[in-house]
Amino acid sequence: MEQAKPNTTAIRVRNLVFRRGRKTILDGVSMDIQQGSIVAFMGPSGVGKTTILRLISGQLKPDAGTIEVNGQMISAMSDRELHHFRRNIGVLLQDGALFTDLTVFENIATPLREHTDLPEPLLRRLVMSKLSAVGLGGIEDRMPHELSGGMARRVAFARAIVLDPRIMLYDEPMTGLDPIAVSTIRTLMRETNDALGLTSIVVTHNVDQMSKLVDYCYIIASAKIAGEGPPEELNSSTEPSVYQFMNGKMEGPIPFHYQTPGTQWGLLD
Amino acid sequence: MAVSESYISKLTAPVAQSGQCLLFLFRMISSIRFNASQLRAVLQQTYLIGARSLVIIMICGFFVGMVLSLQAINALEQFGASDQVSLLVVKSLFRELGPVLTALLFAGRAGTSVTAEIGLMKATNQIEAMELMAIDPIQVIALPRFLAGLISLPLLTAMFNALAILGSIVFAIGVMDMDSGIFWSKLQNGIYFYKDFIGGIWKSLVFGGLVSLIAVYFGYTAKPTGAGVGTATTNTVVLSSVLILVFDFIMTSFFT
Ligand SMILES: Nc1ncnc2c1ncn2[C@@H]1O[C@H](COP(=O)(O)OP(=O)(O)OP(=O)(O)O)[C@@H](O)[C@H]1O
Ligand SMILES: [Mg+2]
Numbered sequence: 211m212e213q214a215k216p217n218t219t220a221i222r223v224r225n226l227v228f229r230r231g232r233k234t235i236l237d238g239v240s241m242d243i244q245q246g247s248i249v250a251f252m253g254p255s256g257v258g259k260t261t262i263l264r265l266i267s268g269q270l271k272p273d274a275g276t277i278e279v280n281g282q283m284i285s286a287m288s289d290r291e292l293h294h295f296r297r298n299i300g301v302l303l304q305d306g307a308l309f310t311d312l313t314v315f316e317n318i319a320t321p322l323r324e325h326t327d328l329p330e331p332l333l334r335r336l337v338m339s340k341l342s343a344v345g346l347g348g349i350e351d352r353m354p355h356e357l358s359g360g361m362a363r364r365v366a367f368a369r370a371i372v373l374d375p376r377i378m379l380y381d382e383p384m385t386g387l388d389p390i391a392v393s394t395i396r397t398l399m400r401e402t403n404d405a406l407g408l409t410s411i412v413v414t415h416n417v418d419q420m421s422k423l424v425d426y427c428y429i430i431a432s433a434k435i436a437g438e439g440p441p442e443e444l445n446s447s448t449e450p451s452v453y454q455f456m457n458g459k460m461e462g463p464i465p466f467h468y469q470t471p472g473t474q475w476g477l478l479d
Numbered sequence: 480m481a482v483s484e485s486y487i488s489k490l491t492a493p494v495a496q497s498g499q500c501l502l503f504l505f506r507m508i509s510s511i512r513f514n515a516s517q518l519r520a521v522l523q524q525t526y527l528i529g530a531r532s533l534v535i536i537m538i539c540g541f542f543v544g545m546v547l548s549l550q551a552i553n554a555l556e557q558f559g560a561s562d563q564v565s566l567l568v569v570k571s572l573f574r575e576l577g578p579v580l581t582a583l584l585f586a587g588r589a590g591t592s593v594t595a596e597i598g599l600m601k602a603t604n605q606i607e608a609m610e611l612m613a614i615d616p617i618q619v620i621a622l623p624r625f626l627a628g629l630i631s632l633p634l635l636t637a638m639f640n641a642l643a644i645l646g647s648i649v650f651a652i653g654v655m656d657m658d659s660g661i662f663w664s665k666l667q668n669g670i671y672f673y674k675d676f677i678g679g680i681w682k683s684l685v686f687g688g689l690v691s692l693i694a695v696y697f698g699y700t701a702k703p704t705g706a707g708v709g710t711a712t713t714n715t716v717v718l719s720s721v722l723i724l725v726f727d728f729i730m731t732s733f734f735t
Contacts, residue, residue, distance in 0.1 A: 267611060296610070301611040303607065305603070305604060308608075310599075310600075320612070321612045323516070324614050
């Protein structure tokens with residue numbers, strides 16, 4: 211499963227430190243993400259998974275440490291360089307963030323119109339093919355508020371991959387979708403990744419889907435990487451915090467502040 | 480110590496804000512590209528915020544013209560000078576009331592909607608999504624709305640003036656039976672195109688820039704919450720209205 215192939219590192223993170231006010235969100239995180247792989251970030255809510263994605267996309271600057279994407283140092287880029295860099299990444303935000311005043315078609319076409327000079331018929335073909343790839347052919351003329359949450363997420367997914375980026379960042383792409391849509395999205399993520407040779411990072415809470423999808427997984431807890439490895443390895447890990455997380459135990463080294471005692475973890479739904 | 484520091488920061492905050500706002504203006508202007516898609520966006524926004532303000536501007540203009548004539552006739556009658564009514568009405572319209580009232584109406588009608596729209600886009604992460612697609616939101620969201628405001632307000636002011644004159648005609652000639660020859664000849668002799676009309680339009684251009692800069696900037700810097708967008712919208716009206724009147728005084732005292 212792990213790439214025995216060229217094995218080049220696409221994203222290299224070293225000793226990443228990030229603070230918000232006095233609170234240290236990330237404290238010395240390092241990782242090497244292989245070119246062509248799909249990697250998951252898991253961890254309790256509020257631990258800083260979205261924050262890492264924002265650091266990788268250059269929206270936030272680390273307080274210390276470095277992030278290198280395909281040999282480019284993100285943490286030291288100027289605005290102009292970042293702008294250029296972002297043409298090669300696709301991001302699916304946690305809530306989709308569709309443009310509410312544009313139709314589904316125009317939403318997906320926006321990146322193409324902005325960054326390419328495709329003639330209209332070709333552009334139309336491309337948008338429609340992405341739309342049917344997410345299983346939503348025929349809704350191109352609807353407005354975003356006419357879609358269900360899951361449909362909106364899939365449209366946002368189509369928009370994120372329409373420019374064929376080199377790196378995809380997904381923030382909880384499967385939360386709130388029905389099982390069929392989850393499988394559709396999962397298959398799609400794997401297919402796009404392998405067909406285009408992308409590198410993908412997925413933030414997810416779903417241990418089961420994660421195991422089916424990814425090549426490698428990082429578990430983040432208490433501002434550090436608590437465990438990492440291929441899913442099978444993590445599933446059988448006996449390391450206390452990894453075991454606690456993967457099996458959804460309430461007792462263990464990972465503290466859990468944001469929920470009243472007695473209620474379930476809620477991470478495995 | 481802590482108290483005086485917080486006082487100082489309260490005093491310096493508006494200065495810092497103005498600086499930020501000017502910086503924002505500079506970023507908008509430096510993203511002007513003169514290409515087809517930008518032109519299309521500006522035209523579309525001019526329609527949305529300019530043309531759609533037309534009805535309220537025209538109705539208000541008409542009634543302002545009527546009430547001005549009513550008051551002017553009342554006042555001038557005491558000196559037996561009621562034949563001067565058109566001159567008084569139109570001069571005050573062109574120079575002051577037209578530009579100022581239109582700008583105030585525009586701030587309430589269009590400024591608020593721009594702030595709320597951009598604020599909402601921010602609250603729903605649409606601005607962030609654009610940045611992530613390497614699309615500059617200042618260029619595609621802020622700039623067209625700013626330019627549209629700049630273009631619309633002088634045109635709306637001219638429209639307001641025209642309807643106010645119509646209102647004045649209806650009242651003075653229609654209701655009060657004034658002689659229409661006198662009405663027009665007073666205007667012809669006493670109103671100067673450059674000094675009166677263009678002077679007012681020039682003011683409205685400044686107001687247009689002011690209102691739309693404030694509207695766009697407040698929307699763009701709104702806190703991404705429901706309350707944050709609400710506050711930003713209120714601030715747009717309040718600050719625009721105050722600054723319109725302040726700038727009006729400054730411009731009038733310097734340029735006339
Ligand atoms: N704009 C912000 N200002 C201040 N603190 C923030 C901000 N955004 C996030 N945080 C804090 O940073 C921490 C990490 O947030 P982040 O969104 O990365 O969590 P997450 O792991 O993605 O959680 P979830 O699984 O719920 O999405 C949280 O404790 C949060 O309170
Ligand atoms: Mg998150």
